[in-house]
Amino acid sequence: NAGVTQTPKFRVLKTGQSMTLLCAQDMNHEYMYWYRQDPGMGLRLIHYSVGEGTTAKGEVPDGYNVSRLKKQNFLLGLESAAPSQTSVYFCASTMGNRGRDTEAFFGQGTRLTVV
Amino acid sequence: ILNVEQSPQSLHVQEGDSTNFTCSFPSSNFYALHWYRWETAKSPEALFVMTLNGDEKKKGRISATLNTKEGYSYLYIKGSQPEDSATYLCAFIPAGKSTFGDGTTLTVKP
Numbered sequence: 001n002a003g004v005t006q007t008p009k010f011r012v013l014k015t016g017q018s019m020t021l022l023c024a025q026d027m028n029h030e031y032m033y034w035y036r037q038d039p040g041m042g043l044r045l046i047h048y049s050v051g052e053g054t055t056a057k058g059e060v061p062d063g064y065n066v067s068r069l070k071k072q073n074f075l076l077g078l079e080s081a082a083p084s085q086t087s088v089y090f091c092a093s094t095m096g097n098r099g100r101d102t103e104a105f106f107g108q109g110t111r112l113t114v115v
Numbered sequence: 116i117l118n119v120e121q122s123p124q125s126l127h128v129q130e131g132d133s134t135n136f137t138c139s140f141p142s143s144n145f146y147a148l149h150w151y152r153w154e155t156a157k158s159p160e161a162l163f164v165m166t167l168n169g170d171e172k173k174k175g176r177i178s179a180t181l182n183t184k185e186g187y188s189y190l191y192i193k194g195s196q197p198e199d200s201a202t203y204l205c206a207f208i209p210a211g212k213s214t215f216g217d218g219t220t221l222t223v224k225p
Contacts, residue, residue: 033213042121042204042215043159058212090158103149103161104206104213 002026006091006107013081013114021076021110023091031094032074033058033104034066036087043090049074081114088112117141119207121216128195129224135191136219138205142186147208150179150190153218154201162190162203195223 007022023032030051035043045058049068063085065077074093078085088111092104120139128134140148147166151159163172168183176193192199202218 035215040217042217043206044215045213048212056212059214103151103164104159106158106160108158 004091004093004105004107006089006110008110009108010111011113013078013112015082015114017081018077018079019081019112020078021089021091021112023074023076023093023107025072025074025091025093025105027093027095027105028071029093029095029105030071032068033092033094034064034074034076035090035092036060037090037109038087046076046089081112083114086112086114117207117214119205119214119216121203121205121219123219124217125220125222127222127224130196132195132223133191133193134195134221135189136203136221138188138190138207138216140186140188140205140207140214142184145183145186145207148181148183148188149206149208149213150188151204151206152201153204159204190219192221195221197223197225199223 004025033048034046044060046064047066049055052071055066067075088109090109091107094104095102122137150162153159163179165181170181172179178191181188200223202220204218206213206215
């Protein structure tokens with residue numbers, strides 16, 4: 001049981017380039033989330049999904065897009081990367097019930113640097 | 116943006132000391148509060164999921180309490196060990212959309 005897997009683990013982008021981060025979970029979880037973590041700060045929610053085909057904005061959605069075409073996958077896209085998007089990105093999933101009774105399971109993180 | 120505050124920001128204790136930290140959150144529209152342990156270079160891992168006012172949870176030497184009416188939760192570590200060194204995050208869950216605090220970083224010196 002792999003849990004939550006993020007691809008890639010590291011990436012360096014030039015300003016203006018685009019890329020997609022993939023999050024895959026094999027626990028049949030309904031809810032999936034993308035967070036970013038910056039030095040001295042906790043996790044900030046970028047976008048989340050409460051089920052296949054649905055997405056919603058989190059706290060810091062600007063500059064990012066997401067898609068949840070399959071229940072097990074949640075993609076985070078950067079259309080035109082900016083240095084301010086240099087961060088560590090974490091994906092997480094929860095079973096359901098609006099994330100209340102069950103904890104979130106996190107991926108191992110993606111370290112993205114935009115130069 | 117919901118205001119979830121954790122204090123202190125960092126804590127240095129000696130092995131064997133007991134310690135506690137606080138998570139403060141909005142007292143209205145409460146749904147759930149989660150505690151996570153986050154070791155350097157790893158992913159956050161869940162410690163406790165708390166949903167009811169007055170909840171008390173325990174896992175080994177670590178325990179947590181919840182007061183939803185006044186909007187706070189305490190995390191206690193009894194007899195700290197070096198392996199307890201980590202950042203402890205709380206997450207306020209108002210119906211599916213989580214807000215994390217900035218965490219309390221605990222360093223336990225041997």
